Amino acid sequence: MSHTAHIPSHRKPRPQRVTKLRAGVAGGVLSTLAVAGTTGMANAAEPVTETIEMPTLTADLATAAAATADATQQAADAYKLQADKDAAAEQAAKDAKDAKKKAEAKAEAKKKAAAERAAEERAARDSERTTLSTASASTASAPASGSVSAVISFMKAQLGDAYVMGATGPNAWDCSSLVQAAFKQAGVDLPRVSQDQSMVGTEVGTSNLQVGDILYWGGKGSAYHTGVYIGNGQYLDAANPSKGVVIQDLSGYPASGAVRVL
Numbered sequence: 001m002s003h004t005a006h007i008p009s010h011r012k013p014r015p016q017r018v019t020k021l022r023a024g025v026a027g028g029v030l031s032t033l034a035v036a037g038t039t040g041m042a043n044a045a046e047p048v049t050e051t052i053e054m055p056t057l058t059a060d061l062a063t064a065a066a067a068t069a070d071a072t073q074q075a076a077d078a079y080k081l082q083a084d085k086d087a088a089a090e091q092a093a094k095d096a097k098d099a100k101k102k103a104e105a106k107a108e109a110k111k112k113a114a115a116e117r118a119a120e121e122r123a124a125r126d127s128e129r130t131t132l133s134t135a136s137a138s139t140a141s142a143p144a145s146g147s148v149s150a151v152i153s154f155m156k157a158q159l160g161d162a163y164v165m166g167a168t169g170p171n172a173w174d175c176s177s178l179v180q181a182a183f184k185q186a187g188v189d190l191p192r193v194s195q196d197q198s199m200v201g202t203e204v205g206t207s208n209l210q211v212g213d214i215l216y217w218g219g220k221g222s223a224y225h226t227g228v229y230i231g232n233g234q235y236l237d238a239a240n241p242s243k244g245v246v247i248q249d250l251s252g253y254p255a256s257g258a259v260r261v262l
Contacts, residue, residue, distance in 0.1 A: 147186035147262050148212035154185045155228055155236045161245045163238045173238040173245060179214060179226050188261055198223035201261035206254065212262050215255035229258065 155178065164172040169181055176194040183190050191197055198216040206215075211231045216223035227237030230247065235255070238245045 147188075150185040151182045151212055151228065151262070152230055152236075155182045155230075155245075158238075158245045159236075159247070161238070163241050163244050175225050175227065175238045178238045178245065179228060182228060183261065186262060190261070194218075194223045194226040195221060197226050198257065198259065201259040204258050204260050206250075206256075206258055209258055210260065213258045213260050215250075215258050217253075217256050220257055223256070227255075 158169075158173065158178060161169075162172040163174060165174050166177075167173050168177040173181070176192060176197055179197060180190045180192060190200060194216060197214060198218075198220050201214070203220070204210075204213060209215075209229045211229060213229045215227045215229055215235055215237075217225040225237070227235045227248075229235050229250075233250050234247055235250055236245070236247050239248065
């Protein structure tokens with residue numbers, strides 16, 4: 001035994017828990033390192049998985065971008081088409097408006113010209129009527145040939161006048177009023193209506209007509225139309241509302257009979 005064995009030691013023994021604590025810390029650190037290492041290894045494997053999925057994501061984005069670009073282009077095309085339609089419609093409306101104005105101006109000019117022409121023709125007829133009236137007054141006692149000339153001249157002066165049932169001139173007539181007014185120029189007073197006019201004078205055959213003979217259509221005493229023969233197979237009459245006072249061919253509308261008063 002040592003000579004110091006009976007002397008108690010004054011040094012404090014080291015607590016064993018410290019060593020154990022340190023060992024525990026060391027173990028925790030090692031565990032942490034181990035876990036970190038494991039986690040690191042696990043994390044090291046993850047980029048491989050993400051790298052594999054990237055092409056799919058990139059393709060989806062590219063498809064979406066392409067679809068957006070197509071939609072944008074389609075919208076732009078639609079806007080342009082609508083703008084073109086609007087411009088075309090506006091131009092068409094403008095053209096139609098211009099065409100309407102031109103048509104109205106042309107119609108107005110035509111109407112004005114027709115009115116001026118009608119006024120000139122009416123003035124010419126009025127002047128001719130005045131001349132005929134003066135001539136007939138001075139030749140009332142002239143021979144029959146002169147009287148026939150007055151009848152025919154008066155009737156020709158009315159060419160182009162209107163036909164109106166019951167009218168007696170000076171610008172509109174019916175068939176019998178025109179015949180009555182014409183023979184009045186030769187000093188002959190005829191009945192007013194066609195039925196009575198077919199009964200005057202001397203009956204003559206339609207194959208032996210002379211200028212100035214009164215033609216009638218229908219039965220004698222019940223005639224519905226009269227006119228005056230002017231020669232060359234023609235007659236002059238106030239025909240109907242659509243024709244007015246005209247010269248016509250007997251071959252187209254043969255008379256039923258004729259009477260001679262001059």
